[in-house]
Amino acid sequence: MSRKRKDTGNNNNNKNNSNIKEENNNTSYFAKGRRRRKQYMKIIIPAIVGIIAITIVLAILFPRNDVSATYGTLGSAHEHPAFIVNLNGTKIDFAQQKYMVRSNYIHMESYNGTLDGTTLHKHATKVPIGEFVKSLRMDISNGCFITDENKRFCDNENSKLRFFVNGNQTNDIMGYVPNDDDRILVTYGNQSSNEINNELQELNNIRINKL
8 A cells, every 4th residue: 555655656756747847848948939039139129220220311311302293204305504503702613523413303414525514404394493402412491592511691681692594583493493595593692783783694604505
């Protein structure tokens, strides 16, 4: 009788030991799974954060709107206006490589192997001057001309920002859609009417280079 009890006790102990081992194995399995998941998360989370950060930086540095629904298709126009920006008597020199062909829709480009900084080339209908200005990382808004170096030329008591199309002053230039042979002047300063007329005459004397 006592031998049966011992055998029964041994069997129970063996079962208990097996259960403990199985629980330990299960615990070890789940612990390993948790460790693996933590390791994956340590890799995945920084990667996701990095992708988001890169996306934000690119959106800030290269902000582009979807213009395909707004402008005509590329090749739907080929027009050439003259364009000058004069800030406190100093013209922006657009005849630099960094300003060449920054937008497919409207841009400045080389003419006979020479960088041309006065003739715009518009290659689609409905494209405004603002597309060209913003493609150079410049802007005109709230009475200010903002250069690609973030220098601001704003209306004040002494100086004004003014826009002229074919000799006629206009209140808005960013939304203006230029035509072939237009002559467009953006000027800032405290010029007299005679000085403005001189700037317009200089603009009229510029050759428009057509390809």
